[in-house]
C-alpha cells in the first residue's frame with residue numbers, strides 16, 4: 001500500500017510538472033515571443049537556399065528502348081500499335097520532365113523533401129498527381145503539340161487496356177494511397193504503372209495551367225514564366241540529355257532553384273525514380289564507386 005501511494009504521488013508530481021511545462025511553453029509562444037520571432041520559427045522549417053548545392057539531384061529514367069526482346073515484347077503488349085514511338089514519347093520525353101518536377105518540390109517548397117524519399121513518404125501518391133498535373137501542363141505549353149496528342153492517346157489506350165488491379169472498386173487516389181501506405185512500396189508494373197498512367201490521364205482531364213500546377217506543388221515564390229518552345233525533331237535515347245538541360249535551364253530562368261544532376265539511363269519501364277542526394281553520394285556516383 002505504502003509503495004503504491006509513493007508511486008501515485010510520484011506520477012502526480014510528474015503530471016503536474018508536465019502540465020506546468022506545457023502551459024509555460026504556450027505562454028512563451030503566445031505572449032513572450034513577438035510576431036517577428038514566430039515568423040522566424042516558421043522560417044527555420046523552410047529549405048535553406050544557401051545550402052542547396054549540398055543536395056544534388058539523382059534521376060533514373062527509362063531512356064533506352066527495349067534492349068532485350070523480353071522488354072520489347074513487354075512494351076509492345078502495354079503500348080499496343082506503334083508501341084516504339086509511344087514508348088519514346090512517354091519515357092524519353094514526358095517522363096523526364098515528370099522526374100525533374102519532383103526536383104521542383106525538393107528545392108522550392110517547404111515539404112522537407114531534401115531529407116526524405118518520395119517512394120517511402122506516406123503521402124507520396126498526392127505528390128505524384130501534382131507532378132503529373134505539372135508535367136502535362138508544361139508540355140502543353142512548351143512542347144510539340146503532336147507529341148502532346150500522342151501522349152494523351154497513349155495513356156488513354158493503356159488505361160483502357162490494362163487490367164484494373166482494383167476491379168473498379170477504388171479511385172486512382174484511393175489506390176495510390178493504398179500503394180504508398182502498404183509495407184511494400186516497390187510494387188509491380190501492373191500496379192504502379194496502372195496508377196501512373198491513370199494519373200497522367202487525370203492530369204489531361206484537370207487541364208491546369210503551368211502557374212496553377214506550380215502553386216499546387218507548393219511553390220509560393222513569384223515565378224516569371226518564359227514563352228520559348230522546346231521542339232525536338234526526333235525522340236530517341238539522345239533526347240533525354242537535351243530535355244534535362246533545357247528544362248532545368250527553363251526552371252532556373254523562371255527563378256526556381258535547381259542543382260547539379262546525376263542521371264542513370266536504363267531500359268526497364270518499371271524503374272523511373274528521382275530524389276535529392278547528398279554531395280558525398282553524388283561524388284561517389286560520379287567517381288563510379
Ligand SMILES: [Zn+2]
Pocket residue numbers: 098099102128131
Ligand atoms: Zn513520380
